[in-house]
Amino acid sequence: MTENENTTNDPIIICEDVHKWFDDFHVLKGITTSFKKGERAVICGPSGSGKSTFIRTINRLEEHQRGTIIVDGIELSNDLRNINLIRQEVGMVFQQFNLFPHLSNLKNITLGPMRVRKLSKRQAEEEALALLERMDIADQAYKYPSEVSGGQQQRVAIARALAMEPKIMLFDEPTSALDPEMISEVLDVMRELAHSGMTMLVVTHEMGFAREVADRIMFFDEGVVIEEAAPADFFDNPQHERTKLFISQTLQH
Amino acid sequence: MEELTFTQEIKPPSTKKGPIRWLKDNLFSNWYNTVLTLFAIVFLYFLFKGVYTWVFTQAKWAVIPANLQILSVGSYPREQLWRVAYVVYVLAILMGLSAGIWKGLNQQITSAVACIGAVITLLPIHVNTSVREAAVIATILIAVSYVFGRDRQNLKRWVIIGWVLMFPWMMFMLRGFGENAISTINWGGLLLTLILAVVGIVACFPIGVLLALGRRSQLPAIRWISIAYIEVVRGMPLVTILFMGSLMLPIFMPGDFQLDKVVRAMIALTLFSAAYMAENVRGGLQAVPRGQYEAAQAVGLSYPKTMTFIVLPQALRSVIPAIVGQFIALFKDTSLVSIIALSELLGVSDNILGNPKWTGLKPELYLFIAVVYFIFTFAMSYVSQIVEADLGVGKH
């Protein structure tokens, strides 16, 4: 495990007893946790355990029905201005990339900076090109998302989120929809991002990535965090039966 | 860690909101919604006020009950109306039996029809007693045959045969024979509307299927004839085809042979809807995966057998909603035959308004006719939504 010199003690995300229901189905059953500035947390668990729903409540793509979530000092409520403020500070990367198919890769990235941060077109494009350079796909800028590979699309999506200069990045299974040979190019980019000191919440099944990069691993099952620990403890000395089972199943592959 | 598994079951916070919260969320959530709501309220106030005063103080509704018979059957002779009643009774029995035997969708459609019957029975306005009587009998027949048909699967085949024979028998029944035969000129009103729509959709079905198969044929001649027919007819308005039916059909017939006006309209409607049916069926054929053809050929079925037993059943099942949609459109389109001087539901309004007693009552009459059309088409589109949900069309 690497020592993370970026972590400070101020929590940037605070969750208190967060509950969420889909109709009668109880998805999140009272999540209480907090994330420090610069922390890298990996969230794992079986499908349907509520892990995706949890990170989606943090930028309010899902609305929680009980409890409080405070992101960078702003409490999430129905107030539209708060939601928009938070969404500018929280970048998100989706499993299915969700790039805008009607815009070129470059315009996918400049859309937010131009419309929300009110940058000039020129400045936005300069920043976008720099980000694409950092993602190692500067040559794909003028193509459309459908014209590039899945791994490249996901890197464009990461660049799109970074272009808003967020303080926090959320990753919702970023490699699950990718062909095996493309997973590593996306993980490389995420690794680089982690070393730059970004606060990251990553939902993933990539246990190698978790062991190498994470400060903390949270294990979700049936809407509850049943175990959270540093990677070394989590993998070598799991406490809970279900965690043991999960680790043995995922490491077999 | 074990205690975590015993998390208490907590109910979700009540989703029922108070009326004030509802108003705030749905009408006044922000400033522009508030402005829109206020504008809409003012608009609705004036609209309702205008409609209310017209409907309840100015309109002369006497024209409707006085002409109810003309509106429903046109100038069908009064003493022959028992023929219509019998057709309705037999239909009621068949519907009730089907609902009992097949349940599901049949049940919903039949109960809808029974409701209409019950409404007519209880209608507060003054209607002809015999009409009320017929409605009562029909409703009871539906109920009785439904109860009788439940759990009698052995009747299945007879009911299907009944439905098939129903159609020619109905025409025969309504027309009569010999000296008392009722000329189709006297068919009118809602009766004619329904007959034209049903004839149009039923008769166009075989032609439509053949055209759809023809369009996919390997033989260029058949393919091009089918394509030309489908595209030409779909490119033309129905009125022109109706006029062609009344002006051109006689040219192609032997000199002394006179085709009945209603029959000409039926032919025109059938030829028109066949082109649309063909396109619907083609959509269904395209939805059948290639693997089905290959599997059928692998088993050794010939082309006609592959089509009849494997491909068409799957294709037709998936286009049922589209066919229902086409029927709704055709039902509305039958109103165009009033332009070639047939007295269907819309056409009879001219006959009624021609009576000096009722001149100037166009708005009342049109509104009533509009309501009748609306009830039928709205009910049918509701049924088609259920069909779609039943078949799971559009679900991946």
Added chain:
Amino acid sequence: MAGFFYSNMMSGLSDQGHPLSLSFLRNEAGFEITEGIDFDPSDTYLKAFWVGVVNTLRVSILGIICATVLGFIFGVARLSTNWLIRSIAAVYVEIFRNVPLLLQILFWYAITLSLPRIQDSITIADTIILNVRGIYLPTIAGNEGLPVWLWYLLSGVGLAIIVVLCYAGLRLLIDSTEVQQTDRPSFASNTILGAKWFAAPVFLIVAIAGWFLSPGQPLQIVRPELQGFNYVGGINFTPEFLALLVGLTVYTSAYIAEVVRSGIQAVVKGQREAARAVGLTETQVLLLVVIPQAIPIIVPPLTSQYLNLAKNSSLAIAIGFLDLFHVGRRMIAQTGQTIPIFGMIMVSYLIMSLTTSAFMNWYNRRITRFER
């Protein structure tokens, strides 16, 4: 079978004494058409048919424009967060979709016929006049100063182009290094975008100065005015035209509203989420992400609604508006040339539908570039 019909046809035609030929088109029509292009009873059948074609196009094109605007408004309204607006839109769509178009047109015609007589016309702001003869709207007409002003406009365009070229030259001089990095087409569009702040004012100044320098006023609004027993000047739409237009517009707009609604709903949920996650407001999500993706889904069914509207304009015959079909019908009644005239009608409608579907195919090919 075809032979049977053919021989019947030939014998039928020779009985009526109508050999198949198109020469009758040069004969004098002998009936009046008060709608659309000026037409005199002494004009030929061919011209009569042409007037009918133009009338069909007139009512169809105007109807398509109005129905599109109304349809988009109601389609978006059906998805409003405001319950009242949503419900009004739903009721509108259900009512006008489920009542036959012919009935609706007859209804609107009854209303236009109950408008006041000419003496008691309803006037709105002294420019729009409504009476039993239909609606009168003001028009714009050119004066003798117009040609002079047009020259000013042309020189304004010329000056603006010179400004753009100068701007491009300057930019090339200033940052010639940057141009090599970006591709050429985007340089051209960037230049025009940047130059618009200089070129547009130049054009406007020339245009406005020219307006005052031209003799008299170049353009003038002509209001309809009462002369004797009728209104003169402006454009007049007859009650038949109005009833047909309103009927076609309202009926088709209900269908277009459904097309628009389902097109917007077809844009996958992930797209909205991604747009929100970037921090766009709900309005921006709709305008920048959802609608641009809904348009390609909407266009094919929208085109077939346009075609339906054009075909439905043939219902004109029920209220006496002289569209192409109605004129054709009259020509048949007078000449007995059933087959050639039906042929002309058929060809006219086919040309309309073929051009429309050609456009659709072209459009589909163009947009598939960024299809998923």
